Amino acid sequence: MTQLHAIEKAYQRIIDKQEMVQSDPYRLHFHIMPPVGLLNDPNGFVFYQGKYHIFYQWNPFATTHGQKYWGHRISSDLVHWEEAPIALAPDEWFDKDGCYSGSAIVHDEKLYIFYTGNVKDKEGNRESYQCLAVSDDGLHFDKKGPVIEVPKGYTAHFRDPKVFFKDDKWLMVIGAQNLQEQGEVVLYSSSDLENWFYRGPLTGSHRNKLGEFGYMWECPDLFHLENKDILIVSPQGLEAKGYKFNNIYQSGYFTGQVDYENPSYQHGSFEELDRGFDFYAPQTTMDETGRRLLFAWMGNAEIGETQQPTAKYGWIHALTLPRTLKWKEGKLLQMPVKELELLRKNQVAYDNITIMNQQKQLNGVAGNVFELQITVTDWNAEIFSLTVGESTLCFDKTSSTFSVERKCFNKQGTESRHCRLDKLENIQLFKDTSSLEVFINNGEEVFTSRIFDDINEQAVSFQANGQVTFDVQKWDLKKIFN
Template identity: 50%
Template sequence: MVSRNETKGARIMSDLDQQLRKQAYEEVNKQKEVVESDPYRLAYHVMPPVGLLNDPNGFIQYDGVYHLFYQWNPFKTEHGAKFWGHYTSKDLVHWEHQDITLTPSDWFDKNGCYSGSAIEHDGKMYLFYTGNVKDENNNRETYQVMVESKDGVHFEKKGVVVHLPEGYTPHFRDPKVWKHEEFFYMIIGAQSHDETGKAVLLRSDDLENWEHLGAIAGAHVGPFEDFGYMWECPDLFELNGQDVLVFSPQGLEPNGIYYQNLYQAGYVVGNVDYDSVQYKHGDFVELDRGFEFYAPQTTEDDKGRRIMIGWLGLPEEREDAHPTIEHKWIHAMTLPRELKLIDGKVYQLPVEELEQLRGEGVKHEAVELGEKAQALEGVEGDVLEINVETLETVTNEITIHIRNHANLVYNPIDKLFKLDRISYVDGETVEERFCHLQQLKSVRIFLDTSSIEVFINGGEEVFTARIYPDVNENGISFAAEGEEKVTIEAWKLK
C-alpha cells in the first residue's frame, strides 16, 4: 500500500542539507533488499523505508491530499539526529513516500528536527517543529522552528520563532498549532524546573511572533498534583463541543491494570477559557490499552472528521529486541482512526476508507462457540480483518486465539477484556494487557504480518501491539467456556 517517490525539492539547500539527503537516499538504496526481504514487513501500514520511525508529525489534509510527516533516523534502528520523512495519500489507505522534508542541518536543529505539526494559512502549509541542540557535554538547547511551503512539496525553513521561556527545562518540545477565532495558538509539551510535566500555551496573530501564556495543564495546574516528569506530543482540539487534550506523559507509576507500559498516551476532556488561559478538565484516560502506542497526532479533514494516527511503538522500551532490526528497520504507524466523543469518552473507529482493502470475504452466522476451539473456513491468514458480533448477552468467557501467538479474552464475571501475547524479547514469556469492559458486543480486528489492532464495541476500547508469530502460523480459532453465539465476518486484505 506504500510506494516511493523521490522527486527532489527545488529550493536552494545548504551543502550539509544536500549531503545529509544524499546519504539518507544512499542508505535507503543500500539496504532496500535487506529491508524488503523481511517477512515481518507490514502490508498496509506506514513504515520507514529503512532505519527507525517514531512520532507522527505534521498530519494535515492540504489541497485535498493527506500529508503525514514522521520522525526518521535513516542510518540506524536507534534514536539519533532525526529527519522528517514524508508520506502523502489521497484516501488514507494508499501512501506514497515523498522527498525528505527536514534534515538536521542548521545551528538550531543540528542534533535533530524533533516533532511538530502543520497548519494551512493563506493557501500555504506551515510546519512547526522543535530544533534539538546538544553541546559536547550533552547539555540541551531547544528551539521552535517554522517552515513554509507553497505547494506541500517544497519546504523552506524560516527560522526560530520561539525561544525557551523562563520556568522550564530544555525539555520543551512538540509544538501543535491551530487557529481559534482571530488568533493562532501553539501548545507545547514541557517539563518545569520542579521536574513535572506541563502543557504550555502560546498565542500569535501572525505565526511568527508568539506570546507565552503559561501552562494550562500539568502538575499543580488543575486537578493533577503530580502526573509524570514530562509531557510529550500535546494535541488540543474540539470534539462534540468539548476540548480534548491528548498527550503522552512520562513517569507514571502503574496503577492496577493501567499504566503498564513504560510511557503512556491518553487524554483529558474539558473546556478551555482562552481569555483567562484556563483549562478545566477531568481525569486522564489511556487511549490505547495495548503494548505499543505512543505520541498520537490528529487533524481535521474536509469531511469534518477528527482523525488520529499514532506511533505503533514506544520510546526506549526493548527496542533492541524487535526481530525487524536484523532487516535494518523498526516501527510503524497505526491505522488512521476517526475520533468521536460519546458520553465524555473518546471512541476510535478505523476510517471507513480502509474498507477499500477488503478482498475475498466470508460470513459465518450464529456460530455456536464451546470449550473446544474451532477454526472457521476462510478465517485465517496474516493479513486479515475480522469482525465478531455477539448475538446475546455474554455470560461465559470468550477467547479468540490468533496465530498461535496472541489471545483476546473477555471475562464477563470480572468485566475484563485482555490481550495477551508471547513476548518478542524471549519468545516464551506471556505478556498481558487489560481494560475494564461492562459488556462485550463486538470485536473488530485488523491483523497485519506483525501487528494487531483491536477495536471493541465500536471503538469504546482499543488494543494495539506488535506480534511476531512464525510466518507459517496463520490459524485463527474461537472458543467459550460455555455456549455463546456469535456472527463472524472476515476479509483477506489487499
C-alpha cells in the same frame, strides 16, 4: 552540512539497505513504515490541496534513536500512501541534533510546519527551539529558523508544538518540563505565525487537582469535539496503577473547557487512549468533511527495541492505522477510518455460530494479513476468547475484564494488557504481518500491539466457557506497497 547534502546521505542509505530491508518477512502490508532505519512519532498530519499529508520522525542511519529527520507520505484516500521527498534534515545550528516532533497548518495556500530543533553541546547539554518551515507546494520546505526559545521557568525539555486557529488568532500548545521537573502543557498565541507570545501553562503535574503526574508531557494536541475541549498528551513518569499505565510511557486525554483569554483548563481525569503495548505520541487533524482523524506511533520508547526481529533487517517501528475520533456517552471512541474497506478482498462470512464449552475453528477464517469482525448476538457464558496466531484475546464476564496476551519479543514467555469492560458486543481487528489492532465495542476500547509470530498462515480459534452465539466476517487485505 547543507540540507541538500544531509538529504542525499539519507537517500543513499535507503539505496544501500533497500535489498536487506525488503527481504524481511515482517515488512507490513498496509501500515506506514520507514524505508530504512527507525520511525517514531507522527508529525504534521494535515489535509492540504485535496490530499492527506503525514510526516514522521525518522532516523535513516540506525534502528536506535539518533539524529531525526522528517519522512513524508501523501495520500488521497488515507489508505494508499506514496513516498514524498524528505521534508526536513538536521542541518542548521538550531536543529543540528534532530528535527523533533511538530505539526502542520495551511495558510494562504501554503503549508507551514512547526517543529522542535534539538541542539546538544559537546557535554551533552540540551537546547531546544520551536522552528518554522514553509512550503508553496507541500513537497519542498524553506526553513525560517526559530520562532520560540525556551521561556523562563522551564528546562530544555520543551518541544512538540501543535498549532491551530481559533477566535481569529493562531494558537500553539507545547509539551514542557518546568524547573521543578514536572510535566506541563503551555500555550502561545500569534497573529502572523512568526511572532509568538507566551500565555502561560494550561495544565500539568500538580495542577487542576492532578497531584504528581509525570516529569515531562510530550506531544500535546488540543481540539474541540462535541462541545468539549479535548487535550491529548503523552505524560512520561506515571506509575502503574492496576490495569492503568502499564507501558513505560502513556498516551491519553483530558476533557473539559479551556479559557483562552485567561489561560486555564478545567478538566476531568486522564483517560488512556489505547490499552495495547505499542501506542504513543498520537496526533490528530480535521479533514475537509469535518472528521477528527488520528495517527499514532506503533511503538513506545526504547523498551524491547533491540529485541524486535526487524532490527536485524535494518528497520524498526511503524504508524498505526488512521482512526476516526468520536465523542459518545462521556468517552472518546476510536474507529478505523471507513476508507480501509478499500483493502478488502475474499470475504468469508458466518451467521449464528454457537459454541458451548468448546474450541472451534471456522473454515477460511485464517491467514497472516486480514480483517476480522465478530458480532455477539447471544451471551450466556463466563469467558469468551479467540486466538490469533500466538496472541489471545479474552473477555472474562465474571471479572468484567478484556485482555490481550502476546508472545514477548525475546520469546521468553508471554505478556498481557487489560481493561475493564462490562459487556462484549463486537470486536473488529486488523492483523498485519507483524501487528495487531483490536477495536472493542465500536471503539470503546482499543489495543495496539506489534507481534512477531510464525509468518505462515494461521487459523483463528474461538473458545467459550459457557455458550456464545456470534456472527463472523473475515476479509483478506490487499498490500499497499510494492
